[in-house]
């Protein structure tokens with residue numbers, strides 16, 4: 001693929017709004033190969049960079065960064081609840097002598113720290129709209145399109161409706177709706 005094509009694909013996949021960026025982030029849970037991963041990560045790390053200034057991580061770094069996201073999301077969604085995903089950021093400053101015999105100070109940030117900052121920023125922006133899907137058996141976080149959405153997808157909403165209908169027909173009592181609502185609240 002040509003340079004611009006990679007770039008525009010990545011821009012499209014990651015998106016511009018905080019909601020889009022959060023959706024992209026959540027989609028990294030499985031940590032699949034993703035043929036455009038380095039580009040998408042570069043766009044996520046530096047949303048304002050145009051294609052000439054974009055810094056691509058190496059394939060190895062990209063893989064490590066994706067693993068970081070995927071591990072974090074899996075920790076959040078693990079069966080043993082109340083597990084937290086901790087984003088530890090180390091602050092490093094580089095002091096150096098310039099050729100004019102003065103001292104320069106600049107912050108140094110690793111790719112990993114940069115990614116952690118972006119994750120934090122994205123999640124904080126949309127956290128009130130990130131929910132865990134209410135369908136029993138589905139362990140998926142999603143970004144609500146509107147405040148009433150409780151299932152991650154139409155498929156899950158449909159499956160849940162069918163399940164409830166079957167249970168009603170058998171005379172089984174459905175589990176209380178409040179439980180559903182509790183489950184949908186995820187703290188990040």
Ligand SMILES: [Zn+2]
Nearest residue numbers: 133138152156
């Ligand atoms: Zn679902």
